[in-house]
Amino acid sequence: MIIESMELKNFRNYRELKLQFDAKTNIFYGDNAQGKTNILEAVYLSGTTKSHKGSRDRDMIYFGEEEGHLRTFVKKGEIEYQIDIHLKKNKTKGIAINGVPIRKASELFGIANFVFFSPEDLSIIKQGPGERRRFLDMELCQLDKVYLHHLVGYNRIVTQRNKLLKDLSFRPDLIETLDIWDLQMAEYGKKLIESREAFIRSLGTIIQGIHQKLSGGKEELVLSYEKNVGAEELYNAICKSRERDIRMKTSNVGPHRDDLMFSVGGVDIRKFGSQGQQRTAALSLKLSEIELVKQVIHDTPVLLLDDVLSELDHNRQNYLLNSIHDIQTMITCTGLDEFVNHRFSINKVFRVIEGAVYSEN
């Protein structure tokens, strides 16, 4: 699929903007704080209804305005879609496909897929488990509508169960209602664990090959799912943890506590890897994500590279740029440096200056 064009009105620092993208490589360059990332955020939002940064709708509307609009034209095979997103300050956003309003954001599912790559992704290996879980959930939600449904359900149940655990200190009679939450938590949690296991297995196979090449054949990277309890044992584990949960007023077991494990030669590189090793593994992870998305959707995702090239050394830059010839890519950078000018074909160049974008070719 490709994003053909986009129109923004009162989105972030853009009063009004119309962009026609190339089907291959698009570069947005300009000084800091001019609005480059905002464009990638708008593209991502159009296909997923969410900001890649998790920003609230009201924060994405031009300062002082009540509403913001995004219109995107997406081409998937021979079919064209017009996606409209209407951000409102104090209400839920409106979404329409080809002019027809949709009730649930999940109806957009399957039209557009993205892989977003920012400098923060390069530190995913050394960050906390929360960031790695977020990666896992974001990818799975893009690829599997059922997972999204289970995740929303599971998170709601854990939130309500935790509230109940807190309320028990002044309403001990409520303990009887805990049974139902435990059962439901186990039911949804089991589904999450099973989907994650399958996803990590597929990703793990792809990442091994990519990482071998990226590390010059020196390293074998093993990706695995570090779960605190298996799918089948989840219900018993939740029941067993009850006393501790009541004491600590929180749910201690379940997939909301899981992690992704990265090891090289049996060594956990989250804790013991060198900086370079961790960054190479993070790059391998992103490249594997592109491959996996291609396999699952039988199409190419759009790659959004936010200021990430300057963070990589020449070898890694080359590897990344050589891997993405066949997909639509939107790259932001502060200058058209040597690496861009000499080693990589750019199809369209845009200069971004204070909320205005100028096409240079």
Ligand SMILES: Nc1ncnc2c1ncn2[C@@H]1O[C@H](COP(=O)(O)OP(=O)(O)OP(=O)(O)O)[C@@H](O)[C@H]1O
């Ligand atoms: N809701 C909003 N309304 C108006 N302007 C906004 C809004 N949100 C952010 N901005 C402005 O957008 C600019 C930041 O844009 P963006 O993050 O896209 O910068 P950038 O060009 O990617 O910079 P960098 O290279 O530093 O990442 C800032 O000037 C900020 O004040």
